[in-house]
Amino acid sequence: MYDPRKRPLALRLLAAGFTIAEVHRQTGIPTSTLGHWKKHPEKAANHTPPSCPRCHDQTVDRTAYSYLLGLYLGDGHLARQRNGVYRLEIACSDCWPGLIEAAAEAVGALLASRVGRRQKPGCTMVGSYSKHWPCLLPQHGPGMKHTRKIELAGWQREIVDEYTEEFVRGLIHSDGCRTTNRVRKRLKDGDRWYEYPRYNFTNVSADIQRLFTDALDRLEVAWTQMNAKNVSVARREAVARLDEFVGPKH
Structure with missing residues (x-):
């Protein structure tokens, strides 16, 4: 992948009559790409390549x-x-x-x-x-x-630490859900059913689970490891906290 910032220079050199080999030596742009630009200069001039925030030192959303x-x-x-x-x-x-x-x-x-x-x-x-x-x-x-x-990576951790709610929301929207849990309690005068909302997150990767629970810890949201691949958020105040920015899928 060539550096898009060298594109204007390459086009100027080609227009000035420099050979493809010489332009390649000065810019590092592949000769096949330069050949296409030389053959179709009008298309090359009007083309705006997609930019990458990481490669081209631009601000990422x-x-x-x-x-x-x-x-x-x-x-x-x-x-x-x-x-x-x-x-x-x-x-x-x-x-x-x-x-x-x-x-x-x-x-x-x-x-x-x-x-x-x-x-x-x-x-x-x-x-x-x-x-x-x-x-x-x-x-x-x-x-x-x-x-x-x-x-x-370090730059990713910075973003996730700053926008932890969005990260948790994405994880739950992909591998999680908000459900209503029903529990039966046996009493002398008969069974009674209790319902309460909870969030479940399911992923078989221990590393991804840890990223999820570490994010919950930063948000001070209580969680429970249910089994090898399931994490549960069931305390009333914890569910209410997630409801503030996640809520049911729609």
């Missing part, structure tokens, strides 16, 4: 990023395409159209590329193509997430 990171760690993946392009896909249940819209909005806020939707049985895959998705999501790697180490 930190709120959208923290939410999208939560979605990605839960139900997202990167797939390498031809020419080094990656497709980010977030699996969103068709039961929650609001979640599909929120995921598409977050994806579109981070890279200047088109956001698409691909229908699969029971879900919509919200996706976008870019060579730069691995820059923004360095947790990408071979195999399932629970089979490899998942940890945040």
